[in-house]
Amino acid sequence: MDIRLSGVTKIFHPDITALEDIYLDIPKGEFVYLVGPTGSGKTTLMRTITREVLPTRGQVMVGSYSLRKIGRVDLSLFRREVGVVYQDFCLLPHLNVFENVAFVLEVLGMPPREVKERADEVLERVNLWRRRFLYPPQLSGGEQQRVAIARAIVNSPSILLADEPTGNLDLHTAEEIMQLLLSINAMGTTILMATHNQYLVDSYRQRVVELKMGRIVRDEKRGRYEIDGEL
Numbered sequence: 001m002d003i004r005l006s007g008v009t010k011i012f013h014p015d016i017t018a019l020e021d022i023y024l025d026i027p028k029g030e031f032v033y034l035v036g037p038t039g040s041g042k043t044t045l046m047r048t049i050t051r052e053v054l055p056t057r058g059q060v061m062v063g064s065y066s067l068r069k070i071g072r073v074d075l076s077l078f079r080r081e082v083g084v085v086y087q088d089f090c091l092l093p094h095l096n097v098f099e100n101v102a103f104v105l106e107v108l109g110m111p112p113r114e115v116k117e118r119a120d121e122v123l124e125r126v127n128l129w130r131r132r133f134l135y136p137p138q139l140s141g142g143e144q145q146r147v148a149i150a151r152a153i154v155n156s157p158s159i160l161l162a163d164e165p166t167g168n169l170d171l172h173t174a175e176e177i178m179q180l181l182l183s184i185n186a187m188g189t190t191i192l193m194a195t196h197n198q199y200l201v202d203s204y205r206q207r208v209v210e211l212k213m214g215r216i217v218r219d220e221k222r223g224r225y226e227i228d229g230e231l
Contacts, residue, residue, distance in 0.1 A: 001063035001081060001158035001190060002028045003049060008058035010044055010214075018044040020214040022058070026192065028158070031185045033201050034194040035227060036211035042194040045211065046161050049192070050082055051075065063158065080108070083152030087164035089144045091136040091151075098123065098132040101151045108155070122154045126180060142173035146180065153184060160184060162193040166200065178204055198225040 008022040019041045026032055034042045047053040048060050051067045060067040065078045091100050102119040110118075123129040126146040136144055145165060152160060162181065166174035178200050185191045195201060201208060201224065208223030209216060218226075 002026060003159065003190065003192070004059075004061040005045075005048070006059045006061070008045075008048060008055045008060060010041075010048065010053060011056045017214050019048070019055070022214075022216060024209065024216065024219075026190060028190055029185070029188050031182070031191045031206040032193070033206055033208045033223070034192055034211065035196070035201065035208060035225060037227065038196075040211040041214040042211055043163055044214075046084075046163055046192065046194060049159075049161060050084060051078070080155055081158045083155070083157035083160045085145070085148050085152050085160065085162040085165045087167040089136070089141075089148045091144055091147055093136050096133050096135050097128055097139070097147050100136070100147055101154050104151055104154055118154055122150045125153075126150045140173070141169050142176060145169065145173075145177055149177070149180060149184075153189070157189065159190045159192070162191065164194055164196065166195065166197050171199065174200060175203075198227075201225040 003026040005022050005024040008019055010019040011017050022045065034045065036042055044053060048055055049062060051070070054068065062078065063081065065074060070078060092103070095103065098119055101122060102115050105115045105118060120129060123132050126149060128143060128146055128150065131139065131143065139147065166177050169177065174197060181191060181193065182204065205222040208218065208220050210218035210227065
């Protein structure tokens with residue numbers, strides 16, 4: 001699925017402008033880094049793509065879905081196409097690894113046999129099948145993030161949004177997560193990744209979109225990090 005933002009502005013009450021006149025096209029299958037200082041609008045932009053936030057002005061199109069006009073049934077279908085990974089993992093501590101991943105499919109009403117097949121398959125892919133009966137507190141930070149990624153991709157989404165997915169990880173573990181994300185992208189999934197990790201952006205060169213004070217100030221193919229005051 002491709003993503004298109006046209007003239008998107010978001011103003012939070014009473015007068016906080018989080019995004020201003022954003023035009024952004026992300027073709028299907030592209031990997032894009034979203035960079036910028038804290039408070040530049042990265043998370044708000046991602047939340048417009050998941051429709052957690054509606055723009056004050058402008059249009060968000062994801063594939064054939066117009067998110068401003070989308071109805072309840074189409075919204076449910078749309079959200080199956082989008083996986084989300086957060087910095088703090090957001091795992092359910094009372095469920096084991098397998099159950100955290102399977103839960104997504106169970107909510108969708110998938111038959112138990114298919115749930116098991118798909119959950120096992122994705123846990124093999126993130127190299128956690130042998131640890132599937134452990135609980136989140138028994139896992140390292142990197143393992144918890146891999147569970148979160150497995151949960152986000154178990155329904156084979158067209159788009160994966162990753163908001164600071166390596167923010168709580170050491171460099172070696174961050175590289176492992178990055179390589180996993182690139183392998184997912186290589187299978188055709190569109191990925192938008194918000195990050196402050198200069199090393200990853202400069203080492204694994206992809207398209208870079210930079211936000212500053214709610215505006216896009218740079219959009220480069222195979223760009224570098226280059227944030228004012230951070231390079």
